[in-house]
Amino acid sequence: MNRQEFLEFCKNRIVFLDGATGSNLMKAGMPAGVCPEKWILEHRQVMIDLQRAYVEAGSDIVYAPTFTGNRIKLSDYGLSDEIVSVNTQLVELSKEATGGKALVAGDITMTGRQLKPIGDLDFEELIDVYKEQIRILVDAGCDILVVETMMSLQECRAALIAAKEVCDIAVIVTLTFEPDGRTLFGSDPESSAITMEALGAAAIGANCSTGPDRMEDIIRKMASVTSIPVIAKPNAGLPSVDEDGNTGYDMDEELFTKEMKRLIDKGATIIGGCCGTTPLFIKRIHETYSSVDPSSIRDPEGNPIPRKMVGRRYLSSERRALSFDMDDLFMIVGERINPTGKKKLQAQLREGSLDLVTEYAESQEKEGASILDINVGMSGIDEKEMMLTVLNEVGTITSLPLCIDTSSAEVMEAALRIYPGRALMNSISLEKGKAEKFLPLAKKYGAMFVLLPLSKEGLPKDQEEKISNINELYDLAVKAGLGKEDIVVDGLVATVGADPKAAINTLDTISYCYENGFATICGLSNISFGLPERMNVNTAFLTMAISKGLTMAIANPSQEMLVNAAFASDLLKNKEGADGRYIERMARYADDTLKSPQPKDSNIAPSTGDDFLAIIKQDVLKGSKRSIEKDTSKAIENGIEPKAILDEALMPAINEVGELFDKGKYFLPQLISGAEAMKLSIAILEPLLQKDKDDSEVLPTVVIATVHGDIHDIGKNLVALMLKNYGFNVIDLGKDVPKEEIVKAAKENDAKVIALSALMTTTMKEMKNVVEYARSQGITAKIIIGGAVVTPDFATEIGADGYSADAAEAVRVVKKLLFE
Template sequence: MNRQEFIEFSRDKIVFLDGATGTNLMKAGMPAGVCPEAWILEHKDVMLDLQKRYVEAGTNILYAPTFTGNRIKLADYGLGDKIEEINTDLVKLAKEAAGDKALVAGDLTMTGRQLRPIGDLDFEELIEVYKEQTQILEKAGCDILVVETMMSLQECRAALIAAKEVSDLAVMVTLTFEADGRTLYGSDAAASAITLEALGACAIGANCSTGPDKMEEIIRNMACVTNIPIIAKPNAGLPSVNPDGTTGYDMDSDTFRSEMKRLITAGASIIGGCCGTTPEYIQGLKEEYGQLVLSELRDKEGNSIPRKICGRRYLSSERRSLSFGMNDPFMIVGERINPTGKKKLQAQLREGNLDMVCDFAASQESEGASILDINVGMSGIDEKVMMLKVMEEVMSITDLPLCIDTSSAEVMEAALRIYPGRALMNSISLEKGKAEVFLPLAKKYGAMFILLPLNPDGLPKDSEEKIGNIEKLSAMAYEQGMTKEDIVVDGLVATVGAEPSAAINTLDTIDYCYENDFATICGLSNISFGLPERMNVNTAFLTMAIDRGLTMAIANPSQELLVNAAFASDLLKKKEGADIRYIERMQIISERNAEKEAALKALEASAKAGNTGNTWTGASPASGSGDKAAAAAAGSPETDALAVIKKDVLTGNKRTIVRDTENAINTGIEAKTILNDVLMPAINEVGELFDKGKYFLPQLISGAEAMKMSIGYLEPLLQKDAEGAPKLPTVVIATVHGDIHDIGKNLVALMLKNYGFDVIDLGKDVPKEEIVKAAIEHNASIIALSALMTTTMKEMKNVVEYAHENKVNAKIVIGGAVVTRDYAMEIGADGYSTDAADAVRVIKNILNLD
């Protein structure tokens, strides 16, 4: 079944999925620590009975039990060479259970290894892993594919790209979200849905991690930005420990059935259950909602079920979405990451130095850019390699959506392939061979694109010819399956000094586009080329263009007069929110000017006093020019050097932190001063930002890794200084037996090491005997345990009991995605942490180290 067939299959009705597999197999005797796929094939009758009961209960789509059947996961169990045999036999088993009553979905999930730059897994390698499993699943007879329980949007993209390149099967995708409505990697529901729909998913949604009562907002946010079906597959409430030591859930089938109504009215039309649910739960859903006609429900509910608003345009990054319509406030596409005319930037790029790129990214966001244009086209570099490096750095600094700006199809595809969101392509024209190559790229990777109305031979002679080019190129896009919402038309600004009617022609083009529902963009600088005081011309032209309906412009957001005029134009046109937006900008400018004035006065006072110290060389990611000026007034070589290192940790700058640390030592700063006065406070601030939801897992890991590199340089000096000093206690850390997930555990270990603890990392899937043995051998003060799955979290209780039996004095702290504070208390653990930063605080508190 392909994507369009699936859309028709699921139209205007509720489609029912199955319920949990893992928790039911555990009840049936599957022990922790075994390969689920191998155990199922050794106990086929158990799986066959469970899946037949799901089908009898009303399941329309049955998940084949191939969840961890990829090459990397199977290799953890020594079964990597049996991938085809295992997946084929499991699909055969599901098809036997389904008969002719249900579709069979080949099930794929995360590999357990992290993608670069956080981990060591290359994106293309991950795509190949998913291609291999996809081909096996299709050959085995799956009707569709499902990518589920995903924590990383980028890994979802890898699976979806892989499937599209080797198969025509429809692909459903569901992610699992934390309590704050974001994935572990920081993606929110809207950004995830926008990205995956554009990339070609047939349905998107959420599964696991929570009960239906906590999933409503996630489903609603997805439904508001997409046209494809929304999936809801929640747990049976919160996990708890039963008296017999098994894991239970606090929501029975009747409560679950009732609570699922809220997810349907929030927009879900494909429903099922995850951890803790059984065939009884699915039967209840089928009985309650099996006869619903969604269109009738919408009418009955007074259109309360959310749907994508017609005419809205959407871009996204991995952690942020951007929605705009034809009458929304004007937006700036930041133009500064472009070497054209910037000799210093060109020199840095040739050296592989990305300092200016990073500064431009941070400053343009703080100045109000909505999108960042990325262009690295110049001589003396490999454009594709540099484009990917620059994108990686920029995405570590800002969550703004990116505009990929290149004339090379090879570079464009490489950039779109790796970009973890929905990008804007700059640009596609009728120049010879360009549309034929670039339009398929836009379609394949789900990108929005800038339509540049050039002729095959160059510039159109007038606005009439320009409009003809717009119509011809947009028709070509429609043939690819795209719509007007995928297009932003470039007004093609010429130079008014050479062509007096240039501005009028562009304004006429914007008029045409607005009347015909095309979003528009233009580059402002051409209009004033060769004229004196160019900003006056640019500003006047921009206000005229906004009045005609211009959507966005490629410009430098630090040009105060230009941006102020744009904000004022929106205010005068009575655009929604423009009044508050204008007032807030004026307040920011007023504060910045006051800071500059204070800094200048401080500089004058410093000069009179004969202070000739070095100027500021670093600032916080969101700092403006006023902050830099103020720092310059108070700066000294020592304070500057320390400030740079702090910025490196806050921004996760692994490129230069070792060099910056060496520079600080060379100015005479002691290693312990760098550690205690800069690195520790900086990583604390990173943890605080993570707690507040301003930083996410990638920033947390990057900050910790940068700090680790600095400490690595300082370590010999610190050891020399610390001779004879008491050491911090020992922590033994492990992911419990049966669980092969170690992302969270690795981060906790890294953070504890950075704080000076002696960390003994035992790895993943560690038996209780090994954990307790290590704690005794190393005289550990703390045992830290991690579990990601509800089916393995009960192993934590076994470790606690075994440790007590062996009279281990170490305190036990537990954590993980499914673990709760109540669970920690139930099993007798001494502490519970919500994340890596919290783990440090909890352990220090238990050991009275604060």
């Protein structure tokens, strides 16, 4: 079933998914720690009976139990060579169970290895891993694909790109969100939905991690920015463990069914259940909602469910969505990350330094840019390699959407392929071969693009030809499967000093585009080339262009006069929110708080110890793994005491990183980058610190492990890294560790803390087993627990001494237990 067929299948109805697999298999006798796929194949009837029950309960789509059937996951069980047999048999099993009465979805999830720069997995390698499994699933006869329980938007993209490159069947995607409404990697519901729809997903939604009562806002936000069906597959509430060690949930089928109405009322049209749900749950929601027509649902005021509005345009980064229409506030596309005419930036890029790039990214966001233009085209470098490097670097510094600016189709594709959001392409024209190469890239990767009205002969000779070029390019875009909402037309600004009608012609172009539903953009600086006091001309021209409907401009947001005039123009046009934006900007200037950070000049050496310490602190805050080793060594060479670097730079910096993470200003990538940067600095300092360290300064030992049956370790690895950075002696036992091994390590190393992690509800109860076994063996170490499904109440239930929601909190909990 292809994407269009799937959308027809879902039209004007509620579609029902199945319920939980793992928690039901555990009830049926599947032990912790085994490979689920292998166990199912050894107990086929258990799975067949479960899936038949789901079909009888009303499931329209049943997930084949191929959840961890990728090569990387199977290798944890020594089964990677059996990948074809395992996945094929599991799809055949589901097809036998459903008997043609429901669609069978090939199930795909995360691999457990993290993408660079957080982990060691290359993006293309991940795509290949997904391609391998998808080919097998399609050959085995699955009807659609589901990418589920995803915590990384970039990994969702890898799976979707892989699917598009090997088949044409529909792909639906669900992510798992934390209590703060973001994924573990910081993606919000809007950016996730925008990115996935643009890339070609047939439906988008959320599953696992919470019950329906806490998924309401996520579904609402997704529905408001997408036109494809929205999926809700929540757990049966929150998990708990009873006296016998069995995992249960706080919602029965009646309460679950009642609460699911919240999600339907917010826009979910594909519904099912995740952990803790059974065929009875699906039967109840099917009986209750199968006759509902989603188009008839109204909010308390009688309005339809808010969905993606016709005429709105959407861009996104991995962590932020940008929505705008023809009459929204004017936007600035920050132009500074472009080496043209910038000798210092050119020199740094040739040296491999990104100091100015990071400074420009930070300052432009602070000064009001809505989008950042990224251009690294220059001689003396590998443009593709540098573009990818800069995109990765900028992505950790700012959450603004990016405009990819290159004339090379090869560089553009490489950039769009790796960019974890919906980018703006700059630009596509009628110049020889350009539209033919670039329009398919915009369609494949779901990008918006700048339409540059140049012909094969170059600049249009008059206004009539310019309009003709716009319409010809638009027609080509429509043939490629794109529309007006995917296009931003460049007004093509010429120099008024050479052509007195240059400004008038551009303003006429903007008016034409506004009247015909095209968003517009322009580069301002050409208009004043060769004239004195150019800013006066640029500013006057910009205010005139905004009055004609200009959507955005490529400009330097640090140009105070220009930006102030733009914001004032919006105010005078009575655009919604313009008054508040203008007043806020003026107040910030009055308070002298909008000063641009000064770029770090690599040619000027720090003059004081405080300067060295400030630089190292900034390296941690920015996660500057490229420079922290050099800066740490320079500080030592200039007489800064290693202990001072640790106490006055590294520790305050990592504390601040943790605080920013807690406040939702930093997310997992920044937390890991900061910790990894600090680790590099400590590696230089450690030999020097050991010389002066006495026994009283040695911090206690912590034994850490992911419990038996659970092979997820990203959270555990980060906790271990953070504890090491704080000076604790950390014994990391890895993942899927039996309780006997954990207790043995605690005894042998005289551990004062045992830290346990679990990601799955099916392995939570193993934490209780570890606690009970440790106490029976006389272990007095404090035991703390954490993981996506773990709660403070659960920690209390099983007798743990502490609970941590994340790595930053884990350090505080350990310190409190040991020293307060």
